[in-house]
Amino acid sequence: MPYELYYWDGLQGRGEFVRLALEQAQAPYVDIARGGDDEGQGESAITALMNSKTAPFIPFAPPFLKDGELIVSQTANILLYLGPKLGLAPKGDQAYIVHSLQLTIADMVTEAHDTHHPIATGQYYEDQTAPAKARATDFLRHRLPKFMRYFERVLAQNPDGERHLAGDSLTYADLSMFQLIEGLRYAFPRATARFALNYPRLTALRDAVAALPNIAAYLASERRLPFNESGIFRHYPELDMTGH
Amino acid sequence: MPYELYYWDGLQGRGEFVRLALEQAQAPYVDIARGGDDEGQGESAITALMNSKTAPFIPFAPPFLKDGELIVSQTANILLYLGPKLGLAPKGDQAYIVHSLQLTIADMVTEAHDTHHPIATGQYYEDQTAPAKARATDFLRHRLPKFMRYFERVLAQNPDGERHLAGDSLTYADLSMFQLIEGLRYAFPRATARFALNYPRLTALRDAVAALPNIAAYLASERRLPFNESGIFRHYPELDMTGH
Numbered sequence: 001m002p003y004e005l006y007y008w009d010g011l012q013g014r015g016e017f018v019r020l021a022l023e024q025a026q027a028p029y030v031d032i033a034r035g036g037d038d039e040g041q042g043e044s045a046i047t048a049l050m051n052s053k054t055a056p057f058i059p060f061a062p063p064f065l066k067d068g069e070l071i072v073s074q075t076a077n078i079l080l081y082l083g084p085k086l087g088l089a090p091k092g093d094q095a096y097i098v099h100s101l102q103l104t105i106a107d108m109v110t111e112a113h114d115t116h117h118p119i120a121t122g123q124y125y126e127d128q129t130a131p132a133k134a135r136a137t138d139f140l141r142h143r144l145p146k147f148m149r150y151f152e153r154v155l156a157q158n159p160d161g162e163r164h165l166a167g168d169s170l171t172y173a174d175l176s177m178f179q180l181i182e183g184l185r186y187a188f189p190r191a192t193a194r195f196a197l198n199y200p201r202l203t204a205l206r207d208a209v210a211a212l213p214n215i216a217a218y219l220a221s222e223r224r225l226p227f228n229e230s231g232i233f234r235h236y237p238e239l240d241m242t243g244h
Numbered sequence: 245m246p247y248e249l250y251y252w253d254g255l256q257g258r259g260e261f262v263r264l265a266l267e268q269a270q271a272p273y274v275d276i277a278r279g280g281d282d283e284g285q286g287e288s289a290i291t292a293l294m295n296s297k298t299a300p301f302i303p304f305a306p307p308f309l310k311d312g313e314l315i316v317s318q319t320a321n322i323l324l325y326l327g328p329k330l331g332l333a334p335k336g337d338q339a340y341i342v343h344s345l346q347l348t349i350a351d352m353v354t355e356a357h358d359t360h361h362p363i364a365t366g367q368y369y370e371d372q373t374a375p376a377k378a379r380a381t382d383f384l385r386h387r388l389p390k391f392m393r394y395f396e397r398v399l400a401q402n403p404d405g406e407r408h409l410a411g412d413s414l415t416y417a418d419l420s421m422f423q424l425i426e427g428l429r430y431a432f433p434r435a436t437a438r439f440a441l442n443y444p445r446l447t448a449l450r451d452a453v454a455a456l457p458n459i460a461a462y463l464a465s466e467r468r469l470p471f472n473e474s475g476i477f478r479h480y481p482e483l484d485m486t487g488h
Binding site for chain 2: 052053054055056057058059060070072073074076077080081093096097099100103104107110114118119120121122123128131134135138142143147150153154157158159166
């Protein structure tokens with residue numbers, strides 16, 4: 001039975017971190033909100049499950065994954081669950097290292113989101129542009145370098161070599177790091193103009209992931225939606241800044 | 245060898261979620277930044293580990309836990325690691341349900357933090373009071389009820405009974421829910437005045453955790469620092485509001 005991925009249609013969003021793992025492993029999955037005759041039907045399935053009065057476990061928000069009867073929610077948790085099944089996680093205690101990296105990626109994803117929604121998730125960006133500019137400025141000046149210097153050091157100090165964030169083979173955290181870098185470069189092209197210079201190991205990791213045959217095929221497919229201003233990483237030129 | 249908990253002294257912070265699990269299980273642990281002759285020494289140990297140029301794995305931020313040579317970081321990940329060892333996590337797939345709840349608690353903790361720091365973590369609250377008021381208002385009006393209604397439903401729909409968030413016995417997520425509720429009540433006494441009325445199951449869970457002998461003893465001890473305005477949950481009366 002294929003995995004069922006529940007995530008909103010029309011944007012990459014947090015669902016994309018799960019998709020990249022499924023695609024790399026060539027795992028059979030159905031993207032529930034996409035591809036049906038009636039687009040709205042898939043979205044209804046998401047809402048129906050979240051609103052269920054009888055389900056033994058209800059997720060707070062998409063993405064969530066159905067594997068048979070089990071529902072796993074929270075992006076990092078889905079990857080924790082899928083990792084060993086898809087051959088994208090190490091065994092033993094190293095699994096906790098990979099998961100901590102994934103959770104730190106998730107923290108940065110939230111902060112990237114909050115650059116355009118610093119006040120209220122439920123309101124439009126256009127209604128919070130002034131605080132968004134202030135938060136984006138702080139993010140680009142302080143938070144992005146702090147996170148990225150950290151991840152660059154994680155690569156540099158990996159005893160198994162700097163090709164992966166942890167251990168000597170590909171993990172879901174490497175795939176998520178690719179997505180994070182892609183998103184940041186899309187949202188902030190000016191601020192990340194010197195990304196490759198500042199973070200050579202992360203750039204090499206990003207390039208290596210992009211060149212994986214299954215990932216390359218996915219990125220070239222129609223299943224990979226382009227980044228857009230409905231997602232987490234949004235390109236609002238007024239929030240971007242030059243150099244850092 | 246006792247667990248070593250690395251977290252800043254002087255506040256509960258995210259370290260408290262880990263402490264509650266260790267205390268409930270009566271696990272031997274050392275709170276590295278506390279209790280030494282020289283208070284600064286413990287904090288230096290935190291910084292030294294984070295700044296190490298040679299450690300095979302470096303955490304992004306406290307809290308982190310050392311168990312022998314292993315360093316586990318990220319609050320929810322530490323609890324994932326400790327859960328089975330402390331008898332505070334279910335076996336099998338149910339572990340992923342508990343972890344998803346913990347991650348949703350973590351998301352709400354971050355949002356509670358951002359009510360007083362909506363623009364820049366590295367700046368003072370006093371320098372971001374206007375956006376803080378806007379974000380706190382949205383948090384209390386929309387986010388807090390959304391999260392709490394969700395958790396109340398999780399309890400109501402737990403097939404094993406509404407005494408626990410998942411399964412039929414105490415987990416680390418139950419302990420963290422206690423801490424989240426305590427923190428919200430401390431920070432927003434007016435907005436949460438009718439908490440018990442609105443969320444009777446969550447209130448019962450909170451009360452049950454507080455009455456656990458090991459937790460009650462911990463709460464009465466000097467090891468339990470009071471909430472204060474250095475932590476995540478801060479009581480700034482101007483951010484609080486009446487009723488909801």
